[in-house]
Amino acid sequence: MTEETTNAPDDSYRSGYIAIVGRPNVGKSTLLNHLIGQKISITSRKAQTTRHRINGIYTDDHSQFVFVDTPGFQLKHLNALNRGMNRVVTSSLRDVQVVMYVLEALRYDERDQEVLKLLPDNRPVLLVINKIDEVADKGQLFDFAERIAKDFKFADIVPVSAKFGKKIEELRDTLRSFLPEGGLIYDADDVTDRSERFLASEILREKVFRFTGEELPYSVSVVIEKFEMDKKLRRISAAILVDKEAHKAMLLGKKGEKIKEIATQARLDMEKLFDGKVFLEVFIKVRSGWADDSRILQTLGYE
Numbered sequence: 001m002t003e004e005t006t007n008a009p010d011d012s013y014r015s016g017y018i019a020i021v022g023r024p025n026v027g028k029s030t031l032l033n034h035l036i037g038q039k040i041s042i043t044s045r046k047a048q049t050t051r052h053r054i055n056g057i058y059t060d061d062h063s064q065f066v067f068v069d070t071p072g073f074q075l076k077h078l079n080a081l082n083r084g085m086n087r088v089v090t091s092s093l094r095d096v097q098v099v100m101y102v103l104e105a106l107r108y109d110e111r112d113q114e115v116l117k118l119l120p121d122n123r124p125v126l127l128v129i130n131k132i133d134e135v136a137d138k139g140q141l142f143d144f145a146e147r148i149a150k151d152f153k154f155a156d157i158v159p160v161s162a163k164f165g166k167k168i169e170e171l172r173d174t175l176r177s178f179l180p181e182g183g184l185i186y187d188a189d190d191v192t193d194r195s196e197r198f199l200a201s202e203i204l205r206e207k208v209f210r211f212t213g214e215e216l217p218y219s220v221s222v223v224i225e226k227f228e229m230d231k232k233l234r235r236i237s238a239a240i241l242v243d244k245e246a247h248k249a250m251l252l253g254k255k256g257e258k259i260k261e262i263a264t265q266a267r268l269d270m271e272k273l274f275d276g277k278v279f280l281e282v283f284i285k286v287r288s289g290w291a292d293d294s295r296i297l298q299t300l301g302y303e
């Protein structure tokens with residue numbers, strides 16, 4: 001905790017960057033969506049759906065929170081893609097004022113400890129225990145928190161249920177108390193500094209994961225090949241990159257029904273977020289072995 005943070009009078013405006021860190025699937029994206037009150041970061045049952053650093057912004061009369069969502073740590077199977085992701089995590093921690101370390105209630109193993117090792121010791125780190133709705137005996141949460149606190153000096157501990165929006169207000173209040181005094185970093189009505197182009201690809205990727213369930217591997221990626229404004233209409237062409245012909249068939253579904261449904265749902269979400277009509281074309285391209293190809297990764301913006 002810095003002097004500046006502790007001494008700021010409570011009625012002063014506060015603002016700052018907050019990183020969300022934790023291993024895949026603990027609920028970071030769900031938490032971010034609730035913290036900013038709008039769907040920006042994508043969520044899915046599958047681990048590792050977040051590959052980019054995303055800023056979600058929440059502004060009220062007393063504070064502005066700029067959230068940085070980080071990709072889940074992948075400690076096994078280090079290919080070029082995962083190495084790129086771990087770099088994003090470490091670099092996103094360098095320029096934030098507060099870190100939220102997210103765990104799933106009652107789950108803590110060596111993978112979480114690995115993540116813990118990368119946390120900074122020179123600024124406040126909050127332990128956020130998510131998915132408390134899954135724990136019937138709340139006393140267990142207390143013992144759990146005590147155990148984790150032996151491994152790291154947390155500034156505070158906040159139990160939440162991101163999915164059910166429980167204790168989110170409390171979490172925001174706690175976060176606020178650790179933000180430095182300062183004015184707006186972004187405009188008051190901004191929710192993200194990401195381009196519509198990026199958001200479009202995230203929405204489509206979410207639908208791909210949602211509609212293919214566990215069938216499709218994580219190497220699937222989405223590239224927006226065209227994003228044009230035609231008066232008020234957004235014309236978007238997107239390519240879904242897959243590794244194998246078999247994956248393409250999974251995405252197509254019977255008579256192309258699955259991809260049609262994916263594209264329709266993605267378009268509806270885009271129209272809601274952009275508040276305007278969208279014309280969306282989706283192609284599926286087979287690109288074998290791309291997850292290990294650094295050159296292609298560069299063009300996708302991972303490295």
Ligand SMILES: Nc1nc2c(ncn2[C@@H]2O[C@H](COP(=O)(O)OP(=O)(O)OP(=O)(O)O)[C@@H](O)[C@H]2O)c(=O)[nH]1
Pocket residue numbers: 022023024025026027028029030031042043044045046047048049050070071072073130131132133134160161162163164
């Ligand atoms: N029961 C319960 N499930 C939750 C809660 N928060 C998130 N989940 C579920 O946990 C799964 C993973 O959530 P995500 O938000 O995608 O997790 P993430 O940590 O962002 O995952 P990566 O993007 O892979 O790093 C989803 O199925 C969520 O619905 C919660 O509070 N309670």
